[in-house]
Amino acid sequence: MGIAEAEQFVRLVRDHPEESVFAGGCSEVDIAEAERRLGVAFPESYKLFLRELGDCDMAGDEFYGIVRREGQLLGAVTETLDLRGSAGLPAHLVAFRPDGMGGYFVLDTRRVNPDGEAPVYVWGSGGNSPAELGYVGADFGTVALELALSE
Incomplete structure (x- = not known):
């Protein structure tokens, strides 16, 4: 679970150029640097997204990934930091x-399952305390696909 859904999400983004924009895949070197800068290991379905799309906007909603501009890693790295x-x-x-x-x-990178997937939560939403997490789904691929299909 997770990888197949991430692959479907990538296909959905690529198959709908009228509704989506993506940066282009990023390198393993950039992924490793982003993990090092954030002090985490990314789950497998998120890495697939990064390798295939880099970063994307689907129907006006941005999915942070990794984009290298002028020597800096932007997207999930800068937003998270x-x-x-x-x-x-x-x-x-x-x-x-x-x-x-x-x-x-x-992505909660401290709760990785045996398949290398991390659960997805919503953090700090709707006036809740930022310490509160609301469970959304088992992995990035499943949640990204569900979010894209609900647009």
Whole structure:
């Protein structure tokens, strides 16, 4: 679970150029650097997304990935580091999309299952305490596909 859904998500983005924009895949070197900068290991379905799309916008909703511009890694790296500094996002969480209500969809990299997947939560949404996490799904691939199909 997770990889197949991430593959479907990638196909959905690529098959709908009128509704989506993506940066292009990123390298294993950039993925490793992003993991090092954030101090986490990304789950497998998220790595597939990064390798295939890099970063994307689907129907107006951005999915943070990795984009290298002028030597800097942007996207999930800068967003997550900014949230850690400004809002107290815990170090084991990686933000990959705003939830539209003031919070963020996050990967909980401290709870990786045997398949290398991390569960997805919503952090700091709708006036809740940023310390509160609302469970969304078992992995990035499943949640990304569900979010894209609900647009």
